[in-house]
Amino acid sequence: MIPAGFEYHRPADITSAITILQTHGDDARVIAGGHSLIPMMKLRMTDLAHLVDLQAIDGLRGITIDADSVSIGAMVTQHELITNADLAAAIPIIAEASLQIADPQVRYVGTIGGNVANGDPGNDMPGLMQCLNASYELAGPDGTRQVAARDFYEAAYFTARDDEEILTRIHVPIPASGTGYAYEKQKRKIGDYATAASAVLISVEGGRCTAASIAMTNLADTPVWAEAAAAALAGSTLDDGAIATAVAAAIDAIDPVADNRGPIAFKKHVAAAILRRAIDRAIARAT
Numbered sequence: 001m002i003p004a005g006f007e008y009h010r011p012a013d014i015t016s017a018i019t020i021l022q023t024h025g026d027d028a029r030v031i032a033g034g035h036s037l038i039p040m041m042k043l044r045m046t047d048l049a050h051l052v053d054l055q056a057i058d059g060l061r062g063i064t065i066d067a068d069s070v071s072i073g074a075m076v077t078q079h080e081l082i083t084n085a086d087l088a089a090a091i092p093i094i095a096e097a098s099l100q101i102a103d104p105q106v107r108y109v110g111t112i113g114g115n116v117a118n119g120d121p122g123n124d125m126p127g128l129m130q131c132l133n134a135s136y137e138l139a140g141p142d143g144t145r146q147v148a149a150r151d152f153y154e155a156a157y158f159t160a161r162d163d164e165e166i167l168t169r170i171h172v173p174i175p176a177s178g179t180g181y182a183y184e185k186q187k188r189k190i191g192d193y194a195t196a197a198s199a200v201l202i203s204v205e206g207g208r209c210t211a212a213s214i215a216m217t218n219l220a221d222t223p224v225w226a227e228a229a230a231a232a233l234a235g236s237t238l239d240d241g242a243i244a245t246a247v248a249a250a251i252d253a254i255d256p257v258a259d260n261r262g263p264i265a266f267k268k269h270v271a272a273a274i275l276r277r278a279i280d281r282a283i284a285r286a287t
């Protein structure tokens with residue numbers, strides 16, 4: 001099916017884009033890579049009179065790396081996240097997770113901004129950003145504000161972003177040197193969304209876990225930052241008992257629904273298995 005007709009706008013800066021959103025209200029939506037929005041329009045699940053293309057706005061591009069944080073422009077593609085060597089050195093879990101998204105064709109155009117702003121529980125980046133404690137910079141008619149990824153997701157396709165705001169950049173603190181990491185994803189086939197995925201960061205000192213962060217993807221109507229699961233690891237020697245407690249806490253925190261990826265019991269089983277795998281790999285990588 002082809003989408004219904006719409007008026008196409010291509011502003012050259014963020015202020016002009018916000019003005020178009022203000023003018024047309026609910027009838028307008030920004031488009032980044034289009035790989036989530038266009039399929040919805042083709043299926044006539046979304047009908048918009050005005051599309052505001054962000055491709056010509058240079059201020060939404062680029063990755064900058066400081067001593068303790070990384071700033072990623074909303075229009076940075078998943079392909080760029082995979083191929084940027086400096087980013088891979090600073091926060092390697094971002095490339096590891098990006099490689100699990102869709103296929104190369106989608107990753108060449110799909111953007112990190114579109115992936116995190118979309119609010120689709122199946123998107124891989126929101127959980128990862130919660131695990132990393134990233135924050136989102138939003139620009140709107142009243143100026144700019146920051147929202148923590150952990151506070152951004154309210155329900156499926158509902159976020160803390162106002163309709164007239166544009167997500168401009170994502171700020172990610174660089175984990176301490178030696179932090180172990182792993183992104184594990186179980187999917188039905190290459191290119192599919194997750195049946196279950198988990199992002200894990202673990203710091204170890206003298207055989208004890210000093211800090212941990214765990215987030216789960218596509219196992220509730222929002223990404224799940226599993227605070228109690230991470231707390232079960234922190235301070236432990238990362239023995240089997242502590243890991244089992246952490247996995248159980250994460251499974252308690254999720255709320256999957258039955259769909260064509262399987263019944264609830266199956267999803268919980270898969271979630272536990274991939275989380276265990278991610279924790280083991282993160283521990284092995286922690287130095």
Ligand SMILES: Cc1cc2nc3c(=O)[nH]c(=O)nc-3n(C[C@H](O)[C@H](O)[C@H](O)COP(=O)(O)OP(=O)(O)OC[C@H]3O[C@@H](n4cnc5c(N)ncnc54)[C@H](O)[C@@H]3O)c2cc1C
Pocket residue numbers: 029030031032033034035036037038039054074075100101102103106109110111112113114115116117118122123124125165166167168191192193194
């Ligand atoms: C076959 C296929 C398989 C896929 N598999 C996966 C997968 O396994 N994992 C995964 O994570 N994703 C997957 N995707 C989705 C893909 O990663 C999308 O590209 C991505 O989720 C959205 O990015 P986009 O740039 O295409 O956004 P768009 O489709 O352009 O926009 C998505 C939504 O975000 C809004 N938006 C976009 N940018 C901004 C911004 N800067 N500020 C405010 N709002 C904004 C748009 O208005 C729209 O509502 C798949 C897509 C396809 C087609």
